Amino acid sequence: MRVRNKPWANDYITDHPHIVIQEPKSFKGKWKEVFGNDHPIHIEVGTGKGQFIAGMAKQNPEVNYIGIELFESVLVNALQKAADDHIPNLKLLNVDAADLTEIFDQKEISRVYLNFSDPWPKKRHEKRRLTYKTFLAKYEEILVKGGEIHFKTDNQGLFEYSLKSLAEYGLKLIYVSLDLHNSDFEDNIMTEYEEKFSGMGQKIYRLEAKCMNK
Template identity: 70%
Template sequence: MRLRNKPWASEYIAEHPKYVIPNPQEQKGNWHKLFGNHHPIHIEVGTGKGQFIVEMAKRNPNINYIGIELYQSVIVSALQKLEEEKLPNLKLLNVNARDLTEIFAPSEVERVYLNFSDPWPKKRHEKRRLTHKSFLTIFENILVEGGEIHLKTDNQGLFEYSLKSFSEYGLLLTFVSLDLHNSDFEGNIMTEYEEKFSKKGQRIYRCEVKFR
């Protein structure tokens, strides 16, 4: 993915600590206090420009959402959407997914969304894939017992790799679609990438797994 540099992004993010939480490690174990309620917490790892998570937060006011995005030049687009919508149940974090155990306490999160993650197709980059066992260990640490991962991708190779990785880790597969947009699945919310790929006629893969 080629990122368009936005030199103003860092300053813009710093000006909106209400939405992009600074020093999120300080909230570990206390995210419910920040939201002001005890609603379930769902996170999207790689939230991109925010279309998916903003719409999820609008549709589900009784769930708290947190969008995780590494790149400042990308998360500012999500921030602009959130600033316009002013959703009380959505926060953003400009952090690396490898640091999630420093940000969330064990069993603090109920669901993880992985939408159109970078497939890192080269074998030498396998450990960078968000469905590699090293990331599954991180997710298992912060998720409640029986916590879920919901995955969507247009990349068949990543999908097949992920199913294998989930199986080897001992996760329970509860839903799978090899062609989401031609299935009877209801309530799908598309990401920006999903809209782009589906218009080209590309197949969208989706699955849900849970920790036993």
């Protein structure tokens, strides 16, 4: 993904510490205190411009959401949505997904969303895919027993890889759609990429998997 530099991004993020949490590792095991309630916490790894997670947070006020995005110049788009709409159950983190287990404690998260992740199609880049086994181990560590991973993509190769990777890891597949927008799935919140690709007639693939290894 080509990221357009926004020189003002850092200052804008710094000016909104109530939304973009600074020094998130200091809150490991204390995220319910950040939100001030005992609601379940769902995270999106690779939030992008934030349309999905902002929509989910507004649709489900009984759930707390945390969006994770590495690139500041992308994260500010999600931040603007959160700030403009005053969404109290949404926080954002400007961190790397590789640091998840340093930010969240064991069994602190109820669900992980992976939406339109970089497919890293070359075999030598397999370890960078967010459904590679080392990432699955991180999700498993922070998820409650029975916690879920929800995954969407337009990339058939990545979807097939992810189905195999999750199954081999021992996660239980509980939902698989090979054409989400022509399925009976309800209340789907689309990402910006999803709107773009589905508008071009591309199929959207989706799966849900449950973590039972605890």
